[in-house]
Amino acid sequence: MLIAVAEIPSPGYSVLAALLIFIAASVWLGAMAQKAMEKQDFMQGFFLGNRGLGAWTLALTATVQSGGTFMGFPSLVYSFGWIVAVWIGSYMVVPLTGFAIVGKRLAQLSRQTNAVTVPDLLRERFGDSRVGLLASLMIMFFLSFTMFAQFKAGATIMKHAWPGSGIMALSEDYDAAPARDGVTKTEGAAKSFLKTWFPLDPKYYMGLAIFSITVVGYTLIGGFMASVWTDLFQSVMMVIGVMLLVCLAVPMAGGLEQASKAAITATSTDIAFGPGYSTSGREFLTPGLALSMFFVWVFAGFASPASMVRVMAAQNTEVMRKSIVLLSCYNCLIYIPLIMTCIAARSLLEPLGKQSDEVIPRMALLVTKDFPLQTGPFVSGLIMAAPFGAIMASVSCFVLVIASGMVEDIYAKFINRNATEAQLRRATTISMIAVGTIGVLANLNPPEYLQALVVLSGSAGAATFIAPVMMACYWRRATATGALAGMLGGFLVYFGIYSCGWAQNWATANSSLDLAKQILAILGPDPKIGPSGLFRPYYILGVDPIIWGLLASIVGGIGVSLISRPPSPELVKRFFEIRTSPISIKNDEPSH
């Protein structure tokens, strides 16, 4: 029998208490991190943790985990069923590919060049400041989208944590919908101004303020290590929460097989098969898109600027080997158990409709409701606080990477080449506060579809950087012009295909207009595959644009390198060959 929403206990003050504990723990970790990095070189210490990451910190923080792991992903499982196991399936090799493809070499190059950021590394490796500048601008562009979305998610969670505000969710329908039509002619100018510029629930703005001040604050205090330690803390909380949920939810549903059968009865047999259950007729994961996802997660994983920076900070190669094993085990404990929990939810909860990203918070409240000594609400609060911690850790990392780009790649390279440590510290503080302020301003009236933009910027980052980074690591003949062509080729093809998708979606929605008819005549009708929403890409041959972007980047990078002037022998020797320094043999020294 399905349990109605009304029968699930209210979170009360438990979620708010858990969030405050997370915030306090993060500030404490920031202070500890500051102590740890004292007496070190400022830039190396603040932005790279003095290259001292151990196996646990590297394994559990260098991957693509954010609030989406605990909310967006479960929402997909709840909505489309077992096929989402195929959608996320490539995570089985992400730990291996994440560290074994470029990890060691990237860490070596960053030491050879003394680089603090990825653009820094590429600039030195190719001996051309244009490569560094372009990489820096692109990283700032991609990460800004992702960071803005995480600011919104953090503020939304804070808003829902207040007692009486409903369950926590990241759904964009939640706060955007009721707000924008609120201004009427009868309202005063001041009220109209507030409604125009601050159209959402005041609790959202309070959440945004608390979230932003906390994250920027502790990152400012502790730098890279604060970001890493918070990330580690939330990763541990997340795995504890998932284990607790799966161990309680599946037996409650009568076992996994029973849960699947109940889910089929509640929906249709489509929930147990590909391309996935859908009420709109859209095919969620066609075979072409299933293949694409095995490219998306793997390549977006190791080519994401945030991940590359963490790899550059690894202590040694032994740490990387251990991280592969740790992360492989961690992924086993996260993804398949989350799928099992959400399938169980289909057989336990009444349909959630558009609020499918409430599935984990609701399950947390449900499975802990009979805990003794009234501990259930607090335990469920801690489970629900895990995604908040993940979002804080992600934002902290993005603020740091963007600020490091502004200070190291722009200020220190172009504005003040002889900056003192005090000037660099001041520039860092100003940059981080500026990034945080922009994040807040962008979210005063947040645009919709930010979640779609997160996926877009992650995949676009992979299409842009994989070929240049691989070339930098392994190809002697790679040239600066080739690296620029690889970056621009991947970026332009990826965004070109996405733009066609937006045009097609717009034309489909406005099919009576002449222009729309012309667009549809060229691009064809909506193929009804992939996720719903305006920001669907155009699917050439039914696969995700990342595949075409990668192809363009590889062809552009290799082709242009081959036709451009070879790099200087000194440059190649510096990064590819053993340094042979003249050895002076003193005859009077005893031989051993």
Add this chain to the structure above:
Amino acid sequence: MSGSNELPLLKSARREAVGALLIWLLVTIYSVGYCCAYGYNRDPKTLTFILGFPDWIFWGIVVPWGGSTIISAVFAFCLMKDDDLDS
């Protein structure tokens, strides 16, 4: 090309990168191939469950996931080489 003068880390890193890419390729071909063959356009009446998972998810995702975890551990502990990052 001067193979004999090449940095030792570069040689081992290149070999490991090729190994990791091959494992990714095999896993992709197997998992996507198996799931597409047995999870799409299938008569729902033929569905069976193994340890509670639909049979095609069990053989197409759960088993290779476990296998990949073991292979990754073997790769990391037995095949990857430790090198000096400051070389």
